[in-house]
Amino acid sequence: MNTCFAPCPVVFDLDGTLIDSAPDIHATVNVVLRQRNVPPLTLDQVRGFIGGGVDLLWRRVIAATGLPVEAHRDMVAAFMARYEDANALTRLYPNVADALSVLADRGYPLGICTNKPLGPTRAILDHFGITGLFGAIIGGDSMPQKKPDAAPLRAAFTGLGADPHSPKGVYVGDSEFDAECAANTAVPFLLYTRGYRKTPIGQMLHTANFDDYGQLPLLVEETVAIS
Numbered sequence: 001m002n003t004c005f006a007p008c009p010v011v012f013d014l015d016g017t018l019i020d021s022a023p024d025i026h027a028t029v030n031v032v033l034r035q036r037n038v039p040p041l042t043l044d045q046v047r048g049f050i051g052g053g054v055d056l057l058w059r060r061v062i063a064a065t066g067l068p069v070e071a072h073r074d075m076v077a078a079f080m081a082r083y084e085d086a087n088a089l090t091r092l093y094p095n096v097a098d099a100l101s102v103l104a105d106r107g108y109p110l111g112i113c114t115n116k117p118l119g120p121t122r123a124i125l126d127h128f129g130i131t132g133l134f135g136a137i138i139g140g141d142s143m144p145q146k147k148p149d150a151a152p153l154r155a156a157f158t159g160l161g162a163d164p165h166s167p168k169g170v171y172v173g174d175s176e177f178d179a180e181c182a183a184n185t186a187v188p189f190l191l192y193t194r195g196y197r198k199t200p201i202g203q204m205l206h207t208a209n210f211d212d213y214g215q216l217p218l219l220v221e222e223t224v225a226i227s
């Protein structure tokens with residue numbers, strides 16, 4: 001039972017959920033590869049590597065390009081030095097800004113739980129002028145554990161005032177990492193279907209799904225009412 005007596009916290013994943021960041025991540029990966037004289041990867045390849053954080057992204061890039069595994073640390077450092085301000089190609093998904101304002105106006109405490117490191121997370125939220133909407137922001141380097149471990153999502157909920165032993169609320173995400181994290185945290189999961197998931201919708205564990213942020217405020221209300 002996930003009953004909330006005040007509006008439940010609603011926590012969002014970032015990449016592939018609120019923002020389409022793959023074009024900037026792809027461009028930055030290729031700048032770093034070019035410095036090593038490695039041929040570029042496609043946008044589809046890089047999009048498929050997003051979701052588990054920067055370390056895992058680069059383990060996957062290294063496996064795809066045949067770079068030596070020992071290069072990992074340097075590649076991550078080179079990527080991070082360039083990515084923090086790389087937001088020119090990143091977009092909010094349609095109707096995200098309106099959905100966030102509606103939820104905030106209705107009193108839902110809002111948070112972010114992403115595997116993207118905190119620096120670029122804050123930079124991109126600032127870029128879109130939406131940082132102030134979120135009462136808790138947990139990045140991939142905020143704690144030792146990353147999603148799908150329950151700890152970061154639990155921390156986001158408790159940062160929004162939920163009971164740390166039995167967090168209540170809703171998680172909104174797009175990926176297999178997010179679905180597993182919500183299950184590990186025992187909270188309802190709303191799946192945004194236009195993000196970066198690789199698994200068919202029907203095979204992903206989720207409470208409900210949506211493909212337009214115009215649907216989200218009602219979906220949150222319905223989910224909270226039945227959970």
Ligand SMILES: O=C(O)COP(=O)(O)O
Binds near residue numbers: 049050051115116175
């Ligand atoms: O892989 C990342 O860097 C972040 O991905 P997320 O926002 O979907 O957690």
